[in-house]
Amino acid sequence: MTVAPAQETNTSNSYEIAYEPNLVPPLSLMATEGITVLEDWFRWGEEWSMILRMYGAMNINSSVLEIGCGLGRIAFPLRYLLLKGSYEGFDVVQEKIDFLARHFQPAHPNFRFTWANVRNAEYNPTGATMAADFRFPYPRSSFDLIFAASLFTHLLPDAIANYFQQAARVLKPGGRCVFSFFLLDYYRPGQPRPSVFGRSYFDFVHPYEGYDDTFASASADMPEQMTACRLSLIEQLAADAGLVLAQAPVPGLWSGSFDHWICAQDLVVLQKPKLLLES
Numbered sequence: 001m002t003v004a005p006a007q008e009t010n011t012s013n014s015y016e017i018a019y020e021p022n023l024v025p026p027l028s029l030m031a032t033e034g035i036t037v038l039e040d041w042f043r044w045g046e047e048w049s050m051i052l053r054m055y056g057a058m059n060i061n062s063s064v065l066e067i068g069c070g071l072g073r074i075a076f077p078l079r080y081l082l083l084k085g086s087y088e089g090f091d092v093v094q095e096k097i098d099f100l101a102r103h104f105q106p107a108h109p110n111f112r113f114t115w116a117n118v119r120n121a122e123y124n125p126t127g128a129t130m131a132a133d134f135r136f137p138y139p140r141s142s143f144d145l146i147f148a149a150s151l152f153t154h155l156l157p158d159a160i161a162n163y164f165q166q167a168a169r170v171l172k173p174g175g176r177c178v179f180s181f182f183l184l185d186y187y188r189p190g191q192p193r194p195s196v197f198g199r200s201y202f203d204f205v206h207p208y209e210g211y212d213d214t215f216a217s218a219s220a221d222m223p224e225q226m227t228a229c230r231l232s233l234i235e236q237l238a239a240d241a242g243l244v245l246a247q248a249p250v251p252g253l254w255s256g257s258f259d260h261w262i263c264a265q266d267l268v269v270l271q272k273p274k275l276l277l278e279s
């Protein structure tokens with residue numbers, strides 16, 4: 001039997017397969033999401049791939065939905081984790097989905113990306129459907145895991161309520177959601193915040209009509225630019241949708257309120273209860 005020397009497997013071809021640089025969007029496209037450093041792109045994706053395994057119980061067979069998939073930053077490391085599973089992602093920016101459909105999808109047919117022409121004042125101001133009315137384009141009980149990274153930080157309460165309802169519908173019983181938020185529970189006005197989070201862009205000082213202290217925005221002119229919720233509101237909207245908190249929230253870096261953190265934003269893990277067998 002002839003065994004190929006290790007170095008022969010390290011051809012430019014195998015490098016292309018392992019890294020697939022053609023799936024990494026050009027910096028000009030990344031810049032539309034405020035990402036200017038390639039290392040930040042990779043770090044965020046790898047961090048989330050771990051978060052989804054730890055808190056979302058993701059495994060090789062999982063069927064996964066990402067809401068607000070952006071440019072595939074998290075799909076990128078998942079392509080070798082979901083080898084026997086599947087991934088669906090949707091986003092409201094057509095340019096991003098076009099890139100993913102052209103480059104990512106053909107290379108990994110178990111990954112599918114869909115454009116949803118949903119209105120978001122910052123990302124898709126001319127969208128045809130309001131987020132509060134959008135029906136996720138998937139059948140009931142399709143997914144083991146649904147996640148959204150830095151999406152709910154750009155949604156208003158009525159949109160969050162609908163997205164929870166939609167998530168509950170397309171999640172399998174026993175399935176999990178891992179959603180990131182800026183939790184007002186951890187926000188201390190005037191307290192120094194680390195890194196970019198020290199900017200006024202993250203000062204959640206504008207309450208939102210009808211929500212007292214449970215929802216706030218950092219911008220009075222465009223509330224969807226950056227939003228924050230109190231956990232009590234999230235729990236209420238989740239309960240209305242038939243979802244429950246699976247564990248205490250996992251604090252993130254942004255608020256500066258914790259010595260130990262994982263992820264930049266706070267993580268909320270929800271679960272759809274398993275169906276109870278009737279006796």
Ligand SMILES: C[S@@+](CC[C@H](N)C(=O)[O-])C[C@H]1O[C@@H](n2cnc3c(N)ncnc32)[C@H](O)[C@@H]1O
Binds near residue numbers: 067068070074092159
């Ligand atoms: C900060 S980016 C995060 C992108 C991606 N989740 C990631 O981690 O790289 C927020 C994304 O949410 C998308 N988005 C905004 N409103 C949305 C909505 N109502 N439904 C789905 N996606 C939305 C934006 O187009 C944008 O791609």
